[in-house]
Amino acid sequence: MKYTDSNDDEKLPPIPKFDLAVADEQQRQMAMSAPTNASNRDYANAQAYIQQTSQLKVLTRIQRDYLAEAYATVGNYELASKTTKDADKKAEWKAVHKAVWKDDHLMCKCPPIKTVEMVNNKVEHVEHSQVFTVGTIFSHKLNTFVRLVRCNQCHHLNTK
Numbered sequence: 123m124k125y126t127d128s129n130d131d132e133k134l135p136p137i138p139k140f141d142l143a144v145a146d147e148q149q150r151q152m153a154m155s156a157p158t159n160a161s162n163r164d165y166a167n168a169q170a171y172i173q174q175t176s177q178l179k180v181l182t183r184i185q186r187d188y189l190a191e192a193y194a195t196v197g198n199y200e201l202a203s204k205t206t207k208d209a210d211k212k213a214e215w216k217a218v219h220k221a222v223w224k225d226d227h228l229m230c231k232c233p234p235i236k237t238v239e240m241v242n243n244k245v246e247h248v249e250h251s252q253v254f255t256v257g258t259i260f261s262h263k264l265n266t267f268v269r270l271v272r273c274n275q276c277h278h279l280n281t282k
């Protein structure tokens with residue numbers, strides 16, 4: 123880009139008008155092509171790591187651990203559990219793999235926790251589900267990100 127000190131505006135090319143519709147379309151395209159949240163970014167990074175590692179003939183222990191994590195991040199929990207040597211992670215990823223592929227409506231029958239609370243200045247019996255969200259994971263069954271849920275009491279895992 124060139125600059126001029128001339129005040130003779132007549133000789134300068136006109137300043138292009140800002141086109142809101144064009145800018146909106148550009149933003150939309152960028153939003154579609156760029157990862158929009160942490161899960162998508164992690165997924166893209168993990169894919170890149172798997173791609174790069176596939177070129178290597180020998181993996182160090184650390185590279186192997188990273189590769190296992192990367193497999194888990196892209197939803198390949200079975201491969202992740204086979205790749206890691208960490209017994210805890212092996213068990214955890216096996217369980218997540220099962221959770222992804224089991225029927226989503228299958229959940230344990232653990233009863234909710236019952237408490238007595240003050241609600242609007244009245245004593246009320248309140249029930250709290252024991253099922254909590256562990257995090258967001260990629261499901262190859264549904265081909266999208268889902269919530270991994272776990273029961274606090276029996277540790278039953280599923281996706282929602």
Ligand SMILES: [Zn+2]
Binds near residue numbers: 231278
């Ligand atoms: Zn349970």
